[in-house]
Amino acid sequence: MEERMxxxxxxxxxLRRLSESPKAQKVETVMLPVAFGILVVALWQGKILHRLxxxxxxVLPVPTKIFGIMGGITDKVIGNTIDTxxxxxxxxxxxxxxxxxxxxxxxxxxxxxxxxxxxxxxxxSIPIAALAPVMNNWTKDVSTxxxxxxxxxxxxxxxxxxxxxxxxxxxxxxTELKPYALDLMATYAASKRRIFVKxxxxxxxxxxxxxxxVSVPASIMTAIVSEYFAEYITGIGRQIRExxxxxxxxxxxxxxxxxxMIGIVSYALLMVIQSLVLKRYR
Amino acid sequence: xxxxxSTSGExxxxxxxxxxxxxxxxxxxxxxxxxxxxxxxxxISLLGPSGCGKTTLLRCVADLQEPTEGxxxxxxxxxxxxxxxxxxxxxxxxxxxxxxxxxKKNVELxxxxxxxxxxxxxxxxxxxxxxxxxxxxxxxxxxxxxGGMQQRVNIARAFGIKPDILLMDEPFSALDEFTKExxxxxxxRIWRKTNxxxxxxxxxxxxxxxxxxxxxxxxxxxxxxxxxxxxxxPRPRTLEMKESEHFNELVKIVKNxxxxxxxx
Amino acid sequence: MKSTxxxxxxQTWFQVLFWxxxxxxxxxxxxxxxxxTKRMPxxxxxxxxxxxxxxxxxxxxxxxxxATQVVLKASAATLGRAFLGFLLGALAGYMLxxxxxxxxxxxxxxxxxxxLIQLIPVLGLAPIILAITxxxxxxxxxxxxxxxxxxxxxxxxAGFKSVEKDKYDLMATYAAKKRNMFxxxxxxxxxxYFFTGLKVAAPMAVTASILVDTLQGDGGxxxxxxxxLKHAMSIYVFWLIVFFSAFVGIFSxxxxxxxxxxxxxxVVVNLLRKLSIGKEAGAYGRKNExxxxxxxxxxxxx
Numbered sequence: 001m002e003e004r005m006x007x008x009x010x011x012x013x014x015l016r017r018l019s020e021s022p023k024a025q026k027v028e029t030v031m032l033p034v035a036f037g038i039l040v041v042a043l044w045q046g047k048i049l050h051r052l053x054x055x056x057x058x059v060l061p062v063p064t065k066i067f068g069i070m071g072g073i074t075d076k077v078i079g080n081t082i083d084t085x086x087x088x089x090x091x092x093x094x095x096x097x098x099x100x101x102x103x104x105x106x107x108x109x110x111x112x113x114x115x116x117x118x119x120x121x122x123x124x125s126i127p128i129a130a131l132a133p134v135m136n137n138w139t140k141d142v143s144t145x146x147x148x149x150x151x152x153x154x155x156x157x158x159x160x161x162x163x164x165x166x167x168x169x170x171x172x173x174x175t176e177l178k179p180y181a182l183d184l185m186a187t188y189a190a191s192k193r194r195i196f197v198k199x200x201x202x203x204x205x206x207x208x209x210x211x212x213x214v215s216v217p218a219s220i221m222t223a224i225v226s227e228y229f230a231e232y233i234t235g236i237g238r239q240i241r242e243x244x245x246x247x248x249x250x251x252x253x254x255x256x257x258x259x260x261m262i263g264i265v266s267y268a269l270l271m272v273i274q275s276l277v278l279k280r281y282r
Numbered sequence: 283x284x285x286x287x288s289t290s291g292e293x294x295x296x297x298x299x300x301x302x303x304x305x306x307x308x309x310x311x312x313x314x315x316x317x318x319x320x321x322x323x324x325x326i327s328l329l330g331p332s333g334c335g336k337t338t339l340l341r342c343v344a345d346l347q348e349p350t351e352g353x354x355x356x357x358x359x360x361x362x363x364x365x366x367x368x369x370x371x372x373x374x375x376x377x378x379x380x381x382x383x384x385x386k387k388n389v390e391l392x393x394x395x396x397x398x399x400x401x402x403x404x405x406x407x408x409x410x411x412x413x414x415x416x417x418x419x420x421x422x423x424x425x426x427x428x429g430g431m432q433q434r435v436n437i438a439r440a441f442g443i444k445p446d447i448l449l450m451d452e453p454f455s456a457l458d459e460f461t462k463e464x465x466x467x468x469x470x471r472i473w474r475k476t477n478x479x480x481x482x483x484x485x486x487x488x489x490x491x492x493x494x495x496x497x498x499x500x501x502x503x504x505x506x507x508x509x510x511x512x513x514x515x516p517r518p519r520t521l522e523m524k525e526s527e528h529f530n531e532l533v534k535i536v537k538n539x540x541x542x543x544x545x546x
Numbered sequence: 547m548k549s550t551x552x553x554x555x556x557q558t559w560f561q562v563l564f565w566x567x568x569x570x571x572x573x574x575x576x577x578x579x580x581x582x583t584k585r586m587p588x589x590x591x592x593x594x595x596x597x598x599x600x601x602x603x604x605x606x607x608x609x610x611x612x613a614t615q616v617v618l619k620a621s622a623a624t625l626g627r628a629f630l631g632f633l634l635g636a637l638a639g640y641m642l643x644x645x646x647x648x649x650x651x652x653x654x655x656x657x658x659x660x661x662l663i664q665l666i667p668v669l670g671l672a673p674i675i676l677a678i679t680x681x682x683x684x685x686x687x688x689x690x691x692x693x694x695x696x697x698x699x700x701x702x703x704a705g706f707k708s709v710e711k712d713k714y715d716l717m718a719t720y721a722a723k724k725r726n727m728f729x730x731x732x733x734x735x736x737x738x739y740f741f742t743g744l745k746v747a748a749p750m751a752v753t754a755s756i757l758v759d760t761l762q763g764d765g766g767x768x769x770x771x772x773x774x775l776k777h778a779m780s781i782y783v784f785w786l787i788v789f790f791s792a793f794v795g796i797f798s799x800x801x802x803x804x805x806x807x808x809x810x811x812x813v814v815v816n817l818l819r820k821l822s823i824g825k826e827a828g829a830y831g832r833k834n835e836x837x838x839x840x841x842x843x844x845x846x847x848x
Contacts, residue, residue, distance in 0.1 A: 060678065125796045127756050220667050224667045225757060237670050245673075263667055378716050423812045
C-alpha cells in the first residue's frame with residue numbers, strides 16, 4: 001500500500017496553462033473562423049470550389065470579378081438596394097407596431113387573447129409564395145402607378161410576417177411577468193393603466209428585441225422574395241432573378257453579395273440599438 | 283485532534299491546497315493546508331459558511347477537481363483510481379435527475395455504466411427504491427415528484443452502486459425543515475444498514491451535529507480546517523436528542539470553534 | 547350557463563375556433579363587399595364557398611383533371627422534395643451540432659458562419675441555386691435542406707449546451723466514457739431543442755419548395771399557382787393553392803409537435819393512463835400537463 005501512495009503533486013504543464021489561458025482562448029475564437037473564411041474564399045478564387053460543385057466561373061464567378069463588376073454598376077445597385085430596403089423597413093416598422101398593438105389588446109383580454117395570438121402566429125407559417133400574389137391582387141386598385149402599388153403590395157407581405165412575429169413575442173413579454181410582480185402592484189392599488197406603464201411595458205422590451213432578431217432578417221428575405229411576384233420590376237431580389245434569366249450570372253452575384261451584406265449590416269445595427277436600449281436590463 | 287496526522291484510513295488528505303485563477307488572472311486560494319484522515323464507516327461532516335471551500339474539498343476527493351498542492355488518497359488509491367473503480371457515490375445539492383428517464387431508470391443509470399445485466403439493474407434499483415420508500419413511484423417521471431422525493435431518488439441512486447464511500451454536497455439544503463428531518467432519519471437508517479463511510483458537506487450546524495461522528499469545521503478566506511469536533515451522542519440517533527441539553531452544548535462548541543468567533 | 551361559457555373561454559381549442567370563425571366572417575364580409583364593387587371579384591376575394599365548390603366539383607380544369615386533382619398532383623412533386631430536403635437538412639444540422647459539440651475547434655471555426663447564414667436571405671439565392679444545380683428537383687431539395695439546416699443546427703447546439711455542469715460531474719463520478727455521456731445525457735437532452743429547430747424549419751422548407759417552383763415550369767405547386775394567376779386555368783385553382791399551402795405551412799409545425807409528443811418519454815403513457823384508468827392516474831396526468839406547460843423551450847435560438 002505504501003508504494004501506491006506515491007506523491008502526485010499536480011502542477012499543470014506550461015503548455016496546458018498557456019492553451020487554457022483566457023487570452024489564448026480569445027485569440028483562438030477570432031483566428032479560427034477567420035482562417036476558415038479565408039480558406040473558403042481561397043478555394044473559391046482558386047476555382048477549386050467550382051470543381052466541387054460541378055460548375056464553372058460563368059455561373060459562379062470568382063470574388064474578384066464580382067467586386068469588379070459591382071464597381072461598374074454602382075448607381076443601379078444603389079437604386080435597387082434602396083427600393084428593397086424601403087419595402088423591408090416600412091413593412092418591418094408598421095408590422096412591428098401593429099403586432100405590438102395586437103399583443104396589447106390580447107393581454108387585456110385574458111381569456112380569448114391567447115387563442116387569437118395562436119392564429120396571428122400562424123400567419124408567420126404561411127408561405128410567402130402564396131401570400132405575395134394575393135397581396136398583388138388586393139392592391140390592384142390602390143394606384144394607377146405600377147411602381148407604387150407594387151411597393152404597397154410588397155410592404156403588406158413584410159408587414160404581415162413582422163406583425164405575426166412581434167405579436168407572439170410581445171404578448172409573452174406583456175404577460176410573462178416576474179413572480180409576485182402583479183401581487184406587488186395590487187398592494188399598491190395600482191390601476192390597470194399604471195400596471196401597464198410601470199410593469200408590463202418595460203417587461204416586454206427585451207421580448208420586442210427577441211422578435212426583431214427574427215423579423216429583421218425575415219423581413220429582408222420576405223421583401224426580396226415578394227419582389228419575384230411583384231408587377232413592377234425593381235429591387236435586389238428581382239434583379240437576381242432577372243439577371244439569371246438573362247444568363248448574366250456575374251451581375252446576379254453582385255446583387256446576391258449586396259443582399260448578404262444588408263442582411264448582416266442590418267442585424268449588426270439591431271444589436272447596437274439593442275445594447276443601447278437594454279443597457280439597464282443587465 | 284485524533285487521527286489528524288495518521289496516514290491510514292479510508293480517506294486521507296495531507297496538506298491539501300487549491301488555488302485557482304480568477305478572471306483577471308490573479309491567483310485565489312480556495313483552501314489551504316487541509317489535513318484529515320477518515321476511518322472506514324465513519325460519518326464525517328465538513329461544516330462551514332459559504333466560501334470556506336468545503337465543496338471544493340469534497341470535489342477533490344471525488345476527483346471532479348484536482349488539488350494544486352498536497353496529497354489525497356481514497357482507500358489507498360488516488361481519487362482518480364477510486365473514481366474509475368466506482369468506489370464512491372456522489373449526492374449533489376440538486377437532485378440531478380434525468381427528465382426523460384423514469385424514477386427506476388434514473389436509479390439504474392450508473393449501473394448501466396458498470397455493465398450490469400438488465401435483470402441485475404432492475405432488481406438492484408427496485409431494492410434501493412424500497413429502501414427510500416419510493417417503490418410505488420418507480421414508473422413516474424422526476425417532474426411528477428416533489429423536491430423531497432426527488433432527493434430520495436438521488437440518494438437511492440448513489441447507494442445503488444454499492445459504493446464504499448458516500449460523498450454528499452449539501453444534499454438537503456434546498457428542502458423544507460419537515461422533509462429534511464425525515465430524510466435525516468432515513469439517511470442514518472440506510473447508513474447503519476450498509477455501513478458506508480460518509481463525507482457530508484453542510485452549512486447547517488444542527489444538521490452536522492445530528493448526523494455526524496465527527497465534524498470538520500472549516501473557516502473561510504482562505505478555506506482552512508479550524509477544528510475537529512467529536513460528536514458523542516449515542517446511536518441510533520432520534521429526533522428527541524435535538525431537544526437535549528448535550529445536543530445544544532455540542533452546537534455551542536461547534537459554533538465557538540469557528541476562527542474569528544461566531545458563525546455569522 | 548355562464549360558467550360553461552367561462553370554462554369554454556379558457557379552452558385553447560375554443561379560442562382558436564372562435565378566432566377562426568371571426569376570420570372567416572371577416573373574409574366573407576370582405577368578399578361580399580368586393581362582389582358588389584369590383585369587376586372581377588374572384589381575382590380579389592372570392593367567397594369561401596366558391597373555393598370549396600371549385601375543390602369538390604368534378605369539372606375538369608386542365609389536362610382532364612379536376613382542380614383538386616391538379617393541386618394534389620402538383621403538391622406531390624413539391625412537398626415530396628420539400629420533405630426530403632427537410633430530412634436531409636435536419637440530419638445535416640444535427641450532425642454539425644454534434645461535431646461542434648465533439649470538437650471545440652470545429653465549433654469555433656463554424657459557429658460564426660452558422661449565425662451569419664441566418665442573416666442571409668437564403669430564399670433570395672433560389673434562382674442561382676437553380677442555375678448551379680440546373681435541375682428543378684435537386685434545387686428544391688437543396689434549398690429546403692439549407693433552410694432546414696441552420697435552425698436545426700443552432701437549436702440542437704443550444705440543447706447540447708443546456709446540459710448542466712452537475713450532469714457532467716455526476717457522469718464523471720460514474721467514470722462514464724465519452725460515448726455514454728453522449729448516449730445517455732447529451733443526445734436525450736438535445737431532443738426537445740432539436741424539435742424546436744424542426745418546428746422552425748418545416749414551414750421554411752415548404753415555402754422554399756413552392757418558391758423554387760415559381761422559377762421554372764415543372765408542374766409544382768408554385769408553377770400551377772403562377773399559371774392560374776395568368777388565367778391559364780380557373781382562378782379558383784389559385785385560391786385553392788393559396789389556402790392549401792397556408793394550411794400545409796401551418797400544419798407542418800403542428801405535425802412536428804405531435805411527433806415530439808409521441809417520442810417524449812411518459813407523455814403517451816400518461817395519455818393512455820388518463821383515458822383508460824379514470825381518477826387515480828388522471829391526477830398525475832393533469833399534474834404532468836401543468837409542468838409541461840411551464841417547461842417551455844425557446845421558440846428559436848438566435
